[in-house]
Amino acid sequence: MPTRAPARTTNLSYAVERGRLKNGLRVVVLPDRTSPVVAVAVYYDVGMRSEPEGRTGFAHLFEHLMFQGSASLGKTEHFTYVQGAGGVLNGSTHLDYTNYYEVLPNSATELALFLEADRMRSVALTQDNLENQVAVVQNEIRVNVQNRPYGGFPWLAMPPVLFDSFANSHDGYGSFVDLEAATLEDAESFFRRYYAPGNAVLAVAGDVDPAQVMAWVEQYFGDIPGRKVQPPPAFSEPPLTEERRAVVHDRLAPAPALAMAWRVPDPADLETYLPYVVLAEVLTDGDAARLQARLLLKDRTATSIGGYLGVMGDPLDARDPTPLMLEVHHAPEVSADTVIASIDEEIARLAHDGLDQGEVDRTVARLTARFLREVDPVLGRATHAAVFEQQRGRAELLNELPALLAAVTAEQVAAAAGTLGRDNRAVLELRPGGES
Amino acid sequence: MPPAKKLAARPVPPLGKQRTPKLPTVGDTVLDNGLRVLAVRRPGVPLVELRLRVPFAAPTGKRGASHVARATLLSDTLLSGTEQRDAAQIAIDLQALGGQLSASSDADRLGFGGSVLTSGLPGFLDLLADLLTSASYPKREVEGERDRLVHELAIHRSSAGVVAREALLHRMYGDHPYGRDLPSAEDVQLVKAAQLRALHANRIVPEGSVLTLVGDLSPARATGLVAKALSGWSARGGVAPTPPAPPQGGRTALLVDRPGAVQTTIRFGGAAPSRTDPGYAAAALANLVFGGYFSSRWVSNIREDKGYTYSPHSGIDHPPAGSRLVAGADVATEVTAPALLESLYELGRIATVPVSQGELDQARRYAIGTLALSTASQAGLAGLLSQLAGAGLGVDWLRQHPAALERVTVEDVLEAGARWFAPSVLTPVLVGDTAVIEDSLRALVALETA
Numbered sequence: 001m002p003t004r005a006p007a008r009t010t011n012l013s014y015a016v017e018r019g020r021l022k023n024g025l026r027v028v029v030l031p032d033r034t035s036p037v038v039a040v041a042v043y044y045d046v047g048m049r050s051e052p053e054g055r056t057g058f059a060h061l062f063e064h065l066m067f068q069g070s071a072s073l074g075k076t077e078h079f080t081y082v083q084g085a086g087g088v089l090n091g092s093t094h095l096d097y098t099n100y101y102e103v104l105p106n107s108a109t110e111l112a113l114f115l116e117a118d119r120m121r122s123v124a125l126t127q128d129n130l131e132n133q134v135a136v137v138q139n140e141i142r143v144n145v146q147n148r149p150y151g152g153f154p155w156l157a158m159p160p161v162l163f164d165s166f167a168n169s170h171d172g173y174g175s176f177v178d179l180e181a182a183t184l185e186d187a188e189s190f191f192r193r194y195y196a197p198g199n200a201v202l203a204v205a206g207d208v209d210p211a212q213v214m215a216w217v218e219q220y221f222g223d224i225p226g227r228k229v230q231p232p233p234a235f236s237e238p239p240l241t242e243e244r245r246a247v248v249h250d251r252l253a254p255a256p257a258l259a260m261a262w263r264v265p266d267p268a269d270l271e272t273y274l275p276y277v278v279l280a281e282v283l284t285d286g287d288a289a290r291l292q293a294r295l296l297l298k299d300r301t302a303t304s305i306g307g308y309l310g311v312m313g314d315p316l317d318a319r320d321p322t323p324l325m326l327e328v329h330h331a332p333e334v335s336a337d338t339v340i341a342s343i344d345e346e347i348a349r350l351a352h353d354g355l356d357q358g359e360v361d362r363t364v365a366r367l368t369a370r371f372l373r374e375v376d377p378v379l380g381r382a383t384h385a386a387v388f389e390q391q392r393g394r395a396e397l398l399n400e401l402p403a404l405l406a407a408v409t410a411e412q413v414a415a416a417a418g419t420l421g422r423d424n425r426a427v428l429e430l431r432p433g434g435e436s
Numbered sequence: 437m438p439p440a441k442k443l444a445a446r447p448v449p450p451l452g453k454q455r456t457p458k459l460p461t462v463g464d465t466v467l468d469n470g471l472r473v474l475a476v477r478r479p480g481v482p483l484v485e486l487r488l489r490v491p492f493a494a495p496t497g498k499r500g501a502s503h504v505a506r507a508t509l510l511s512d513t514l515l516s517g518t519e520q521r522d523a524a525q526i527a528i529d530l531q532a533l534g535g536q537l538s539a540s541s542d543a544d545r546l547g548f549g550g551s552v553l554t555s556g557l558p559g560f561l562d563l564l565a566d567l568l569t570s571a572s573y574p575k576r577e578v579e580g581e582r583d584r585l586v587h588e589l590a591i592h593r594s595s596a597g598v599v600a601r602e603a604l605l606h607r608m609y610g611d612h613p614y615g616r617d618l619p620s621a622e623d624v625q626l627v628k629a630a631q632l633r634a635l636h637a638n639r640i641v642p643e644g645s646v647l648t649l650v651g652d653l654s655p656a657r658a659t660g661l662v663a664k665a666l667s668g669w670s671a672r673g674g675v676a677p678t679p680p681a682p683p684q685g686g687r688t689a690l691l692v693d694r695p696g697a698v699q700t701t702i703r704f705g706g707a708a709p710s711r712t713d714p715g716y717a718a719a720a721l722a723n724l725v726f727g728g729y730f731s732s733r734w735v736s737n738i739r740e741d742k743g744y745t746y747s748p749h750s751g752i753d754h755p756p757a758g759s760r761l762v763a764g765a766d767v768a769t770e771v772t773a774p775a776l777l778e779s780l781y782e783l784g785r786i787a788t789v790p791v792s793q794g795e796l797d798q799a800r801r802y803a804i805g806t807l808a809l810s811t812a813s814q815a816g817l818a819g820l821l822s823q824l825a826g827a828g829l830g831v832d833w834l835r836q837h838p839a840a841l842e843r844v845t846v847e848d849v850l851e852a853g854a855r856w857f858a859p860s861v862l863t864p865v866l867v868g869d870t871a872v873i874e875d876s877l878r879a880l881v882a883l884e885t886a
Contacts, residue, residue, distance in 0.1 A: 010482055010534075010553065034480055035812035036455040072445040076740055080731045084798040085451055086805010089730075105805050107454035114449050122443040135743025135768075139699070143746050143766040147699045149594040207455070251696075254590040286536075287515075288527035297523060300580050303587045331587055362532035369534035369553050372481040377813035 010368050012399040014381065017210045018389070021218065023226035024198025028385050028395040029213050030205040032378070038206035039382035040112040041101040042120070043390050045201075046194035047094045048172030049235055054181065057174010060093040061137050061182060062190050066100060067091065068129040071122035075129060078115055085111055094312055095172070096232070096319050097390060103379045106207040110216050113204075117220035120197060125187045134179050141173050149252040153430050154259035154327055155311050161246045162261045162323055162426040167235045196227035203386035203395070206378040236320055239263065244426040249435040255303075257430040258328045258336050260343065262420050264309065266320035268392070274404060275412035277315045280307040280324055281363045282355065282413060283346070288362070290346045295328070301339055304329045316401075317387045324420065336429045344422065351418035357410045368402045457808045460817060462831045463655025465663075469670050470643030473662050474821055475655035478814050483534075484557050484651030484658070485814045487822035488548040488564070491644045492541055493678040494613035500543075504616060505623035507541040509578065510632045512585055514539040516577035519570040523577055526563065535560045543613035544678050544756050545826065546640065551815065554652050561665035568669045571636055578629040586621045593618070596694055596701040596766070596867050603692050603886060604705045604762070604865040608683035614755060641671045646825045650818040678757040683707050689864040691874060692886040700772040700868030701764070702779065706861050708752040708761040709852075711827055717840035718848035719856050723750055724799035725849065726786040726857055727763055731798060734765075734782045744768060744775040754827060761856055769869055773876035776866070780859050780880065787858035790850050804838045 019027045051058040069075045082089045087104030100119075102112045145151035156171050163169040202221070204213050240263065264276045283291050284307030295302035306327040309315035330339050374380040375398060385395040394400075463475040494503040515537065516523045530537055533556030540547050552560040592598045602618065609615035647666075649658045685706030694701075709716045720728075727734030727750035738744045750763030763783075767775035811817045811834065824833055855861070866877065870885065877883055 012481070034478075035808075036457055037809055037812045071443040072448060076731065076736060080798060081448065083729055083731045083802045086801050086808065088806060088809065103809055105454050105808060107452040109452070110449045111451060114446075118446070132740065132743045136739055136746055139744070139766070139768055140746040142699045142768060147596055147697055147701075147766070149591065252594055254594045255587060286527050286531060287523055288531050292527075293524060296584075297580070300583070303584045329587075329591070331583075358532075362528065365534035365553065365556075366531045366536065369483060369536070369551065372483050372553075373551055373815065376481045376483065376815065 010372065010402045012372070012375070012402065014399055016385065016395045016398070018395065019214050019217070021197065021222055023222070023224055024196070024229065025217070025221050026201045026389060027214065027217055028201065028203045028389050029208065029210040030203070030381055030385055031208055031210050032205065033207050036106045036207045037103060037378055038106040038109045038112070038204065038208055039101060039103045039378040040109070040116060041099055041203045041379070041382040041386045042116045043201045043203070043386040044098045044195055045096070045199045045232055045390055047096040047098055049095050049167040050194065050233070053166050054178060055186060056170050056178045057137065057172065058178070058182060058186065058190065059098055060173065061133060061179060062187060063091045063093045063098050064133040064137060065125060065129065065187055066119050066123055068126070068133065069124040070119040071124065072118045073115070078119070081111060081115060087112070093172070094317060097317070097387065099383065099386070101379060101383065109204070109208050109213065113213070113216045114220050116202065117224070120195060120200065120221065121224045123191055123195070125184050125191070127184055130182065130184060130187065134182065137174070137179060138176055145173060147252075149250060149254070150257060150430065153248070153250070153257060154325065154428055157248050157430070158259050158261050158325065158426065158428050159311060161244050161428050162263070163321070164237055165235065168237060168321060192227065196229050197221060197224050198226055198229040201386045201390040203382040203389065205382035205385065232319065240424045240426070242423050247429045247431055249431050249433065251434040253430060253432040255332055255432055256330060256336065258330065258339055259428045260326045260340070261323040261426045262424060263321050264324050267316070267318065267322060268320065270404060275408050275416040276324055277309050278360060278363055278367065278405065278408045279413050279416045280309055280315070281367050282350070282359065283307050284326065285363060285366060290350060291326070291343060294346050295339065295342055299342060301334045301342060302328050302330045316384070317391070319391060332432070340427065347417050347420050351414055354414040355410050360408060360410045360413055364405050364408065368405055371401060457811065459834060460811070460831055461655070462821065463659050465659050467642070467663050467666070469667065471666060471669070472646045472825070473659050474646065474648045474825060475658035476650045476817060476821065477652070477654050478650050478817060479652050480814055482554045482652055483551050483814060484554055484649055484653065485551045485818035486548065486560070487648040487818050489646045489822055489826050490546040490640055491675060491677065492544065492546040492639055493675055494543045496612055496679055500611070500613045501616065501620065501623050502626070504543065504613065505619035506627050506631055506635050507546065508619050509582060509585060509624060509627050510635055511539040511541040511546060512581045513573055513578050513632065514567055514571050516581065517572045517574045518566045519572055520566060529559070529563055533559050537564070542617060557653070558661055558665065561661055565665045565669060568640060568666070573629045573632040573636070575629045578632060582624060582627060585624050589618060589621055589624070596697065596699070599692060599694065600701040600703045600764070600865050600867045603690055603867070604703045604863065607687055607690055607863050607865060608685070608705045608760070609681055610684070612681045613678060614681050614757065637671060638673045639675060641673045642666070642669050643672070643674055646822065648818050648822040648825065650814045650821070681757040683758060683760045685861040685863050687863040688884050689866065689881045690886055691870060691877065691883050692865065692867040693870040694867050695869055695871070697867070697869045698769055699766045700769055700866055700873055701766050702776060703865045704763040704779070704783070704862040705865070706761045706856060706863060708759040708856055710759045711754060711829060711833070711837070715852055715855075717837065718844045718852040720752065720803060721796060721799045721841065721844050722786055722849045722852040722857060723752055723761070724802060725791050725795050726750055726782060726853070729802055731802070733785070734779065737782055738765060738767070738775055738778050742774070742778065744771045744778070756827065761862070769872055772866070772868060772873040773880060776877065776880055783857050783859045783862065786853040788854065790846050793846060796844070796846055796849060800841050800844065803841050807834065807838060
């Protein structure tokens with residue numbers, strides 16, 4: 001083994017306590033007395049990939065409905081209780097999960113648990129609220145996609161090129177037609193199937209007494225009847241055998257952009273997956289990265305380059321299948337093929353010549369520092385712990401990840417680069433202006 | 437199903453007893469070279485957060501425009517080379533330390549923001565010293581960044597939000613530096629590397645600058661490391677602060693055409709009290725009740741009741757030459773006039789009708805609680821302390837402001853509403869599809885078109 005630089009020996013030691021209710025709800029508590037604040041996060045094991053055909057955007061629409069009231073709470077009261085306690089809150093919908101969270105002064109820990117339990121127990125679904133939130137979601141899509149240059153690029157535009165199945169390829173924000181077709185019956189059936197306590201993980205991080213938290217969890221969530229939960233479906237697809245290319249036109253964009261994607265190994269096996277996480281950083285993390293050095297500093301053919309694992313940019317919150325994505329913005333006078341050829345050369349060089357362990361070490365040093373920065377706030381700690389517990393049964397990965405990243409070798413990164421071929425990738429060009 | 441119909445409501449539990457957050461102990465030292473260093477020990481992850489603010493005010497008038505262009509390009513190329521390191525070496529060194537560092541500029545200041553593994557702090561500060569004392573602005577890098585900036589400005593300006601912001605700021609401030617927070621492509625094209633070197637030499641000076649460090653080390657050790665690393669930063673110079681700039685509210689609404697837009701981007705701007713104004717706490721609470729958080733009237737009305745929009749929001753910014761109120765909502769094109777009508781109604785209501793005691797108490801608890809949340813991470817605390825220092829305020833503000841919020845009455849909110857939120861004192865800008873929305877808007881307000 002090569003010697004490790006001091007920066008690589010970073011360890012975290014957050015205490016992790018866990019419990020499970022009879023109805024199947026899994027609970028992780030990460031006590032920390034540094035500041036009198038708490039984060040509460042509930043992760044339901046359902047995301048955009050699980051929504052039914054003809055109901056694109058439904059997982060996200062349903063997330064909105066979870067804020068519209070429950071047996072003890074009228075419309076908007078969830079917000080007024082959390083914000084009136086001095087807290088902040090939100091929810092978000094991802095490919096494989098939907099989360100809901102609050103960050104509050106720790107005096108509101110019991111309140112937050114009550115509020116999450118009430119909607120898990122008894123979400124109130126009404127036709128008025130459904131219609132109102134369809135309109136709100138349509139405005140969310142207008143502001144983030146339709147009225148925005150590069151809106152949805154590449155996270156909505158790449159999946160239909162890279163994948164074939166409905167689950168993996170459809171627009172998770174949803175078509176307006178599908179959103180308007182959604183019914184209360186759809187919502188009730190979605191809730192019954194996916195929002196069962198046994199399909200959720202509750203994470204609590206911050207200034208709390210774990211025994212007290214478990215007592216409140218039992219009090220408020222304990223009488224929610226358990227419902228049968230199906231294991232998450234396998235969404236895997238056969239590997240690509242030839243290059244796929246597509247073009248999108250963006251009438252608001254002033255300049256072209258390019259995205260490239262390769263399917264990577266199943267994230268469930270971290271030992272084979274993490275080298276790809278490091279590879280994305282070796283290629284694109286800052287001016288010391290391979291593609292920046294080549295395209296931004298040397299050739300000056302690109303104006304910005306990004307690279308990451310996962311359609312939505314978080315390497316550790318998606319199940320199989322998931323891609324390594326590159327996103328490049330370039331001047332109109334540079335052709336996409338010129339950019340692609342340079343990227344191909346750099347990837348081939350990395351795969352063929354390999355790299356120094358020092359390059360891996362410095363890349364891992366910053367990757368680790370970024371992870372630490374994410375878990376310093378209680379919310380980042382709760383959300384990472386929740387998704388690790390949900391998808392891997394291991395909230396402790398929070399503490400273990402730095403050492404796992406430090407174990408990645410130069411040989412593994414070079415080997416990963418060797419799998420990014422021309423015949424197993426998807427390439428998407430964004431061209432400015434309307435379709436001619 | 438749904439189960440809600442069968443299940444009884446339960447009583448909502450009360451809040452527990454709140455431990456008052458301890459005020460951070462801030463080491464506050466002025467070094468021999470004039471640099472002020474704020475340092476706080478905040479255990480947690482083994483990182484140190486760094487913020488450096490350098491006064492960088494733009495002059496008014498034509499010179500202001502070229503300053504904004506130069507300052508933007510200067511911050512874009514600061515990390516592109518020093519006497520000892522080229523751009524790649526700077527990037528490699530930062531990465532190896534587990535560090536990230538970026539520079540930015542606005543009409544008032546040049547800022548560095550970054551973080552580093554605690555073990556890498558000495559090397560990080562050496563690199564910072566290298567940048568401060570010998571950034572070289574290599575010609576090739578400056579030219580490359582210049583082209584890139586022109587490209588990125590075009591991308592920014594294709595966004596409706598940026599179009600609206602530029603139009604609003606220009607309308608509120610005219611030729612004052614606050615009237616343009618993005619440079620023009622023409623001004624950027626004219627910038628030369630030698631001008632950046634001169635600007636750096638004259639303006640990036642320790643006197644008047646504030647460096648804030650928050651992380652898992654003692655203030656004494658942090659300050660000692662800074663004193664050692666930055667002792668060679670001794671340039672003299674400096675500048676007058678940005679001239680006062682009360683924003684011009686109450687101007688005729690401006691309509692900017694964005695043909696085919698599926699939404700109209702609505703913004704309102706006006707003056708607001710600074711953090712040190714005795715009326716600030718009341719204005720902050722009036723802002724929350726009107727549109728400053730989700731539980732506000734504006735959100736309830738145009739989002740949760742009518743579905744016109746996704747994310748209406750109002751907030752108070754504190755640029756040093758004058759604080760301002762900016763409120764915005766992106767609404768579906770076909771409901772533009774009704775959304776403007778409801779917005780004017782809610783602004784008029786906060787300006788003329790007392791809020792309820794319940795609305796006030798709720799907003800107050802939110803303001804006090806979220807201030808405490810914002811200090812609960814290393815990055816949050818560093819950012820807040822640096823901002824406060826830029827406004828001439830210390831950590832005591834984290835006690836004083838909640839106390840001031842506690843004292844605000846319904847009458848105070850009404851007074852603040854009338855003074856800062858009345859439709860007559862705000863300047864509206866709308867960016868949308870003129871062909872569809874203009875006629876119905878004219879039924880509500882006088883309009884100028886851009």
